[in-house]
Each structure stands twice: as C-alpha cells, then as structure tokens.
Amino acid sequence: MSRQNKYSIGEFSKKTGVSIRTLHYYDELGLLQPEKNEESGHRIYYEKDIFSLHKIVSLKFLGYSLDKIKDLLDEASISADLNKTLALHLEGLEKEKEHIEHSMSAIKRVMNLLEKEGEVDSAVLFSLIRNTQVETDQKEWMEEHFLTGVAEELSKKSDEDKFTLDETLVQLSKDVKQLYGRPVEDMEVQAAVKRYIEASFAFLGEELIEKLADTEMEEAEIQELEKMAPSPFTEEEQQWLNRAMEYYAQQAEMEHS
Amino acid sequence: MSRQNKYSIGEFSKKTGVSIRTLHYYDELGLLQPEKNEESGHRIYYEKDIFSLHKIVSLKFLGYSLDKIKDLLDEASISADLNKTLALHLEGLEKEKEHIEHSMSAIKRVMNLLEKEGEVDSAVLFSLIRNTQVETDQKEWMEEHFLTGVAEELSKKSDEDKFTLDETLVQLSKDVKQLYGRPVEDMEVQAAVKRYIEASFAFLGEELIEKLADTEMEEAEIQELEKMAPSPFTEEEQQWLNRAMEYYAQQAEMEHS
DNA sequence: TATAAGACCTCACGTAACTGGAGGTTCAAG
DNA sequence: CTTGAACCTCCAGTTACGTGAGGTCTTATA
Known part of the structure; x- marks a missing residue:
C-alpha cells in the first residue's frame, strides 16, 4: 500500500x-x-x-x-517571521487592488460617455482618464494644501455623479470647439459658460468651489496641478475660455450687488 | 503668447x-x-x-x-471599436481583482490562524491556502456535478465562518498527528472525529453534507478533486482517518436505528 | 578661450516567470 | 528493429523599462 x-x-x-x-x-x-x-x-x-x-x-x-x-x-x-511578511504582502495587494479599481472606474466612465455621446473628442476622453488616474495625487495635493475637506468630499462622490460631470465636460468641449473665436461677451458663449459653471457647482457644492477659489497658489503649484490634470483644450482655447469665465464672474458679481 | x-x-x-x-x-x-x-x-x-x-x-x-x-x-x-476593447479589458481587470481578493482572503485566513494558534503545521497551512486558491475551480466542478446549490452556499460563507473551519482543521491535524496509529475504535480517536464532523456539519449544514455524500463519483473524478484540494495528511494518515470516520458513521447509523 | 561639470547620446545587458522551438536522445509498443 | 511519443538540454523571446559604460554636446565659470 x-x-x-x-x-x-x-x-x-x-x-x-x-x-x-x-x-x-x-x-x-x-x-x-x-x-x-x-x-x-x-x-x-x-x-x-x-x-x-x-x-x-x-x-x-x-x-x-x-x-x-x-x-x-x-x-x-x-x-x-511569516506573519510580518504576510502583513506586508497584504498591504501590497491592497494597493494593487485599489489601482485596479481606479482603472475599472475610469473605463466605466469612458464607456458610459461613449455610449451616451457616441463619438467623443479624444482630447476630452484622455483628459478624463488622466483625471481618474491622478485622483490619488490630487487628493494628496489637496490635503497638503489644507483642503482636507474638499478631498474627502470629492472621493465620496458616486460614479453616477462623476458620469454627470463627465457629460458636462463633454458638452463644454463641444461648445468650446464650436464657439471659439467669438467675443467672450457673446450670448451663446455666456450661456455655455453658465451651463458648465452651474453643473460644476451642482457637483462640488458652492462652498467647495469657493474654498478652492480662495486658495492661493504660487505659479509653481499651478504648474504642478496642470501636470496632474491636463486640460482637453489647446492653450489658446483655454485662455479664451478663462476670459469668458472671468467675464461671467464679473456679470454675476454685478447682479449680486 | x-x-x-x-x-x-x-x-x-x-x-x-x-x-x-x-x-x-x-x-x-x-x-x-x-x-x-x-x-x-x-x-x-x-x-x-x-x-x-x-x-x-x-x-x-x-x-x-x-x-x-x-x-x-x-x-x-x-x-x-474602443468600446469593445474597453469592455474586454474591464473583464480582464475584474478577474485580476477577484484573484487579488482571493489572495487577500487567503492571507487573512493564514494570519488569523498564526495569531490564534501560534505555530501551525506547514502542511495544514498550505492545504488551506491551496483550498482558497482553487475555490473557483471547486465551484465550477460542483456546478458541473449539479451541486449548484452547494457551490452557492459555500461562496456565501463569511470570512469568520471560514476562520472557524480553519481552526477546526488545525485541531483535527493536531489530533491526527497525536493519535495516528491507535485503533480507530479508540475513544479519543472517535471523540476527535466527532468534533471534526460536527464542526463541518455546523459549517456546511447537514443537507449539504448529505448531498455531497450522495453524489456518485468515478475514480477519475476523485483524482480530480484531490488535485484541487490536497489533504494535509500523508497517504497513510489519510487512510487511517478515513477508516476512523467510517467507523464513526457506522456507530452513528446504529444509534439511529 | 580653455576647461570642467552636467546633460545628453547610443549600445547593450539585466529583470520575472515563464513559453516556444531546435536538435538530439530515450522509451514503449508493435 | 523501427517508429513515434516523450524526454533531454540549450537558446531566444516576451514586457516595460532600469542601470551602467563610454563617448559627445552644452553651458557656466575662471
């Protein structure tokens, strides 16, 4: 036997x-x-x-x-000392898992967008993926800048909310491509800016936006941020859009007072 | 500019x-x-x-x-065709994630065991890890053998329940190492078998065990199963244990009738 | 203007955990 | 004795770079 x-x-x-x-x-x-x-x-x-x-x-x-x-x-x-090694390993796996979950979330967002919008400008698509990707970096950055609250709030947002914001961004990019070149006071331009800003407010909540706006940044830090979250626009478009948004802010200011 | x-x-x-x-x-x-x-x-x-x-x-x-x-x-x-590719990729990531989760669960079970038991026989440890590892295979195998119910039930078990079962297995292995060689009718042997069987019943539920026992298997299939879930015992120990369990079953039978 | 540091170039080997193939030897059956 | 399957060893390729050697280019300073 x-x-x-x-x-x-x-x-x-x-x-x-x-x-x-x-x-x-x-x-x-x-x-x-x-x-x-x-x-x-x-x-x-x-x-x-x-x-x-x-x-x-x-x-x-x-x-x-x-x-x-x-x-x-x-x-x-x-x-x-297996126990130590195992604990260490567990940590590593946890990180891997988080990475995968991030990737999955990004993919889902992209798929959602493709489904709802059909064709999407690839610059927008990639800026979105990149955004998801650097989420962790952004969170760290915010925490460094005493915006812990903001960071927390943001990571609590559901995929659904993010979907909505994604669609807003797509809409904005379409608007920009179409309206770029017009004076920033143009009614349609201002309407587009309004839509975008309101959607952003809805997503972030007014307080958070203001907190962000109030945060003082040095040039180097702005560069840092840009590295993390690339804009889907060309530099010219971005500058034009900034002007349009400033104009919008001024108008809103005047109405308030 | x-x-x-x-x-x-x-x-x-x-x-x-x-x-x-x-x-x-x-x-x-x-x-x-x-x-x-x-x-x-x-x-x-x-x-x-x-x-x-x-x-x-x-x-x-x-x-x-x-x-x-x-x-x-x-x-x-x-x-x-990005959409298709993305969907495919998502699936892949899902699998990776599941794998990682399995690994994490296995590690947790091992850590739990080490913590509670101090030193654990490595054969037991590895048979346990291996068990976790082939869980998916086992599930498939069960489904093939019309034991879908069993498979479902098993995967619903919480980590806690699994911890408990792990400890039972460790106990059994200690018993076997200590008692191996004695006649299977020995009181202590039978007591150990009883403890183990009762714990297994508690984990699986009586029906599931009976369902499993009633399933007819061919030699080749038994080999298949063994490949998936290695016993922590040597062949001799395993055979001795089998005899002890058979004896236990006979006694139980007699009491019943 | 000479020189030295530092940034850059190419080339090429090393990594982890295998898979695949070439070319040759051994085994088992008929 | 032959034939085909199974086995052997050795070598190359895979991914996404890291690292280092050995040489060239740029730039700042003496």
Whole structure:
C-alpha cells in the first residue's frame, strides 16, 4: 500500500496541472529538483514532490516571487517571521487592488460617455482618464494644501455623479470647439459658460468651489496641478475660455450687488 | 503668447514625471518620436508632445500594452471599436481583482490562524491556502456535478465562518498527528472525529453534507478533486482517518436505528 | 578661450516567470 | 528493429523599462 508512486515529468505535469516547461524551470531554479535517472537524465517525481509543488504554488498564489519562495522553502520553520511578511504582502495587494479599481472606474466612465455621446473628442476622453488616474495625487495635493475637506468630499462622490460631470465636460468641449473665436461677451458663449459653471457647482457644492477659489497658489503649484490634470483644450482655447469665465464672474458679481 | 515652448528631454521628463529612459524607450518603439537636433542628436519636445504622452500614459493606466497603444494611436478614430476593447479589458481587470481578493482572503485566513494558534503545521497551512486558491475551480466542478446549490452556499460563507473551519482543521491535524496509529475504535480517536464532523456539519449544514455524500463519483473524478484540494495528511494518515470516520458513521447509523 | 561639470547620446545587458522551438536522445509498443 | 511519443538540454523571446559604460554636446565659470 505504501509503494511510492513514481511519475515521469509528463504524468506529474498532468497530475498537478503545472506545465512541463515550468517544472523544468523550477528544477533549474532549485525550487523543486526531482530525482533523475542517471543514464537517461529523465526526471522522476514522487508523491512528496507533489507536496513541495503545492507549497510553491501556494506561496506564488499569495504573491511571492520565486526568489522569495526559494528562501522560504529553505527556512526550516516557515512560520518564523511569516506573519510580518504576510502583513506586508497584504498591504501590497491592497494597493494593487485599489489601482485596479481606479482603472475599472475610469473605463466605466469612458464607456458610459461613449455610449451616451457616441463619438467623443479624444482630447476630452484622455483628459478624463488622466483625471481618474491622478485622483490619488490630487487628493494628496489637496490635503497638503489644507483642503482636507474638499478631498474627502470629492472621493465620496458616486460614479453616477462623476458620469454627470463627465457629460458636462463633454458638452463644454463641444461648445468650446464650436464657439471659439467669438467675443467672450457673446450670448451663446455666456450661456455655455453658465451651463458648465452651474453643473460644476451642482457637483462640488458652492462652498467647495469657493474654498478652492480662495486658495492661493504660487505659479509653481499651478504648474504642478496642470501636470496632474491636463486640460482637453489647446492653450489658446483655454485662455479664451478663462476670459469668458472671468467675464461671467464679473456679470454675476454685478447682479449680486 | 503662442510661442512654442521647447523642452530638452530632461526638462520634459521633469514636467511630465516620466523618466528619461522611458522617453527614450517610447521613441525607440515609435510611440512618441520628438524632433531631433540633427547635429547633436538631442531630442526636442514641444507642447504637443505633452498631449501625446498623456494619451500614452492614460491608455497604459487602462491596462493596455505599449504594443496595443501603438495600434490605438495609429488609428485615426480611436472611438471606433474602443468600446469593445474597453469592455474586454474591464473583464480582464475584474478577474485580476477577484484573484487579488482571493489572495487577500487567503492571507487573512493564514494570519488569523498564526495569531490564534501560534505555530501551525506547514502542511495544514498550505492545504488551506491551496483550498482558497482553487475555490473557483471547486465551484465550477460542483456546478458541473449539479451541486449548484452547494457551490452557492459555500461562496456565501463569511470570512469568520471560514476562520472557524480553519481552526477546526488545525485541531483535527493536531489530533491526527497525536493519535495516528491507535485503533480507530479508540475513544479519543472517535471523540476527535466527532468534533471534526460536527464542526463541518455546523459549517456546511447537514443537507449539504448529505448531498455531497450522495453524489456518485468515478475514480477519475476523485483524482480530480484531490488535485484541487490536497489533504494535509500523508497517504497513510489519510487512510487511517478515513477508516476512523467510517467507523464513526457506522456507530452513528446504529444509534439511529 | 580653455576647461570642467552636467546633460545628453547610443549600445547593450539585466529583470520575472515563464513559453516556444531546435536538435538530439530515450522509451514503449508493435 | 523501427517508429513515434516523450524526454533531454540549450537558446531566444516576451514586457516595460532600469542601470551602467563610454563617448559627445552644452553651458557656466575662471
């Protein structure tokens, strides 16, 4: 009953589901070195090798590199400082997961946009993706600038809210492409600016916007921000838009007083 | 105002946060090929290159390979079949995410065990990790064998419940190591078996266990299952344990009737 | 204007965890 | 004895760069 089963590499591969080539590789690395028929050089695997392979595969699953695995296998007692290593690993996985979730969110936003709008200007698309991408950086930046509240609020926004804002941005970009060149006082231009600003207010809430507007920034910092969140517009368009928005702000100011 | 800013590769790298080597690489791949000073060979980047780089970085963020990105950049209209590609990518990311979550769950279970038990036999540890790892396979297998209900139930179990089951398994393995060799009718042996079986019942629920027991399997299928879920015991121990459990079942049967 | 520092150039190897192929040997069956 | 499958070793390629060698260009200062 306790006869030791022998396996050729092919059989072993089938039994364990690990490819022959990978077994060769593990042999080469010294992770799993089976007995060898001295004459033929053919590898001979036993039951115990199944255990070893399971260890390797398990550790790999936990996210260890083969290099680390080799160290771990060599160690007599595995549970020695395993706990620390595992905690560390868990952190790494957490980050990876967050990254993936961000990517997924970005993709969903893009897909949503494509679905609702059909064709979308690629500059807008990419500025949007980039925005999602640097969300973490932005959050950090805001926290550095004592805008912790803003950062918190923003990360609480649902995907739905973001969808809405995305669509607003698309609308704005269409408006800009169409209206660029007209005087900033033009009624249609002002109407477009109004739509955009109101949507932004709706998204952020008035307080947040004002807080942002009140934050003083140095030139270098503005550059920093730009690096993080590229505008979908050309420099000229952006400047024209800025003027239009300033004009809008002035008008609003006057009405208020 | 519309003077075209020029950047050396170093400046460009600082402005965009992309390393010089990476810029070289993108140039080599044809992803972003800036102008060159013919005499010196030094690269000259302009504002427009910032846009291009943003595109590349964005697509990379979405998970595309540089190769794919090149294709996408070459295409005139990006939104052509982007939607399909994105959907596909989303699926891939979903799978990656699930994998990571599985790994995290496995790590947590192991950490929990180490914390509560101190030292744990590595065979048990690995059989447990392996179990988590092949959870998906097991689920598929069960569904193939018309045990959809069981599969569903199992994946609904909380981490807490799994922790408890883990501890039971550890207990059993300790018992087996200690009691192996004694006759299966031995009182302590039977007590250990009882503890284990009752804990399993508590975890799975009686119906599920019976359903599983009633499922007829062929030899090949049993092998399949073994491949998925390795026992932490040696073959001899496992056989001894099986006999002990059979004996337990007989006794239980007799009491019932 | 000479020189030195620093920025830039190309070339080429190293990484992780394999996969794939070439070219040759061994095994098992007929 | 042959034939085909299974096995062997060695080498190359994959991704997205990092790193370093060895040489050229630019720019600031003496």
